Amino acid sequence: MNAAAPLAIDDQLDDTTTEPDACSECGRALKHPAADGLGPVCRRRLRAERDRASSTSTRYRVTYTRVGRHGGRDGSQPPGQLTVDADDADQLAEQVLKNVRPYLASRGVEVVVDLDTGRGHLLAGFSNAGTFTVEQIHAEGVAA
Numbered sequence: 001m002n003a004a005a006p007l008a009i010d011d012q013l014d015d016t017t018t019e020p021d022a023c024s025e026c027g028r029a030l031k032h033p034a035a036d037g038l039g040p041v042c043r044r045r046l047r048a049e050r051d052r053a054s055s056t057s058t059r060y061r062v063t064y065t066r067v068g069r070h071g072g073r074d075g076s077q078p079p080g081q082l083t084v085d086a087d088d089a090d091q092l093a094e095q096v097l098k099n100v101r102p103y104l105a106s107r108g109v110e111v112v113v114d115l116d117t118g119r120g121h122l123l124a125g126f127s128n129a130g131t132f133t134v135e136q137i138h139a140e141g142v143a144a
């Protein structure tokens with residue numbers, strides 16, 4: 001029964017000399033002591049990082065096989081890969097449509113995305129106006 005004496009929390013709280021006067025992140029002097037020991041700049045940055053980390057959107061990479069008449073047919077190159085963050089298939093489809101607009105003559109194009117199979121296609125009326133594949137990728141710093 002020789003346990004170390006517990007820390008005297010009350011004494012620490014009363015001791016105002018331990019109040020941080022510099023940001024614990026960057027060491028910048030603080031005008032006002034903060035309970036979290038952070039300056040306003042670092043607090044904003046850390047909060048933004050937390051928000052990004054808790055975001056529900058997923059990052060996808062879209063690889064086009066063919067788009068319209070001039071994107072990947074008759075020896076032409078398909079549009080380059082697209083990396084987007086989207087919450088769901090609808091949002092992803094919207095961003096794909098925005099991306100391929102310049103390749104499409106028709107205005108009435110619909111984008112169909114199937115996240116289960118990782119495939120998608122473009123529909124202009126009843127004709128297939130393009131195909132692409134979708135992969136889920138890990139955003140930097142976030143374990144998805």
Ligand SMILES: [Zn+2]
Pocket residue numbers: 023024025026027028038039041042043
């Ligand atoms: Zn700081």
